[in-house]
């Protein structure tokens with residue numbers, strides 16, 4: 001199991017869920033300090049099946065090296081979950097500068113593309129590749145337009161790759177509403193949690209269900225998704 005972005009708020013729930021399910025979990029991070037912090041945060045959950053290390057996976061070359069090493073050392077890539085990148089806000093589209101554009105659109109889209117092109121051809125037949133986006137992929141958020149545009153590009157990436165693959169491999173799009181994570185100060189009981197997203201991702205990996213768009217905009221949708229994916233196992 002490969003989780004680029006696994007150190008983040010959403011990623012944490014997935015890392016915990018896959019470790020609890022007995023998977024070998026590979027989590028690259030761009031920062032050694034973040035690796036230490038994340039290992040401390042996980043505590044005893046960070047067992048010998050967690051492979052957490054500093055590696056720049058954000059370029060085509062970096063993603064390629066990561067996946068090739070994973071195949072060499074662990075024998076293959078069964079599943080990938082990509083909760084890469086966070087939130088950006090504060091400017092209307094005509095106010096952004098090139099740094100905003102490169103960071104919030106180009107860099108994130110590049111990382112997703114780099115991971116997909118490195119991992120998908122090596123993904124095992126029964127494996128699942130899950131792209132994570134927010135509902136801003138479909139609903140414009142004033143002042144956060146770069147996020148909406150980048151997430152919309154990822155949603156289309158899912159549709160394109162699904163059309164190109166047919167039934168050859170399973171690619172999911174997990175569309176999230178606001179998520180309760182370790183970074184969330186107030187929690188609304190209706191919010192989907194990072195633990196629930198992890199549980200849905202594990203169920204998708206374990207199932208033989210074809211890849212699809214799964215809406216996890218709130219807790220109820222996450223519970224329903226778990227039942228529908230679980231029922232198809």
Ligand SMILES: NC(=O)c1ccc[n+]([C@@H]2O[C@H](COP(=O)([O-])OP(=O)(O)OC[C@H]3O[C@@H](n4cnc5c(N)ncnc54)[C@H](OP(=O)(O)O)[C@@H]3O)[C@@H](O)[C@H]2O)c1
Pocket residue numbers: 004005006007008009010011028029030031034058083084085086087103107108111132133134135151176177178179180181
């Ligand atoms: N949190 C929410 O409420 C929410 C709601 C809807 C959708 N989502 C989606 O879920 C995904 C993950 O969100 P999150 O809240 O978990 O974000 P996060 O806490 O910021 O974590 C994202 C992770 O992505 C990695 N990353 C790689 N390149 C990055 C870049 N250029 N900028 C920022 N991070 C980068 C980072 O890992 P390293 O630094 O370790 O490399 C980071 O830990 C995103 O696609 C987001 O749109 C989140």
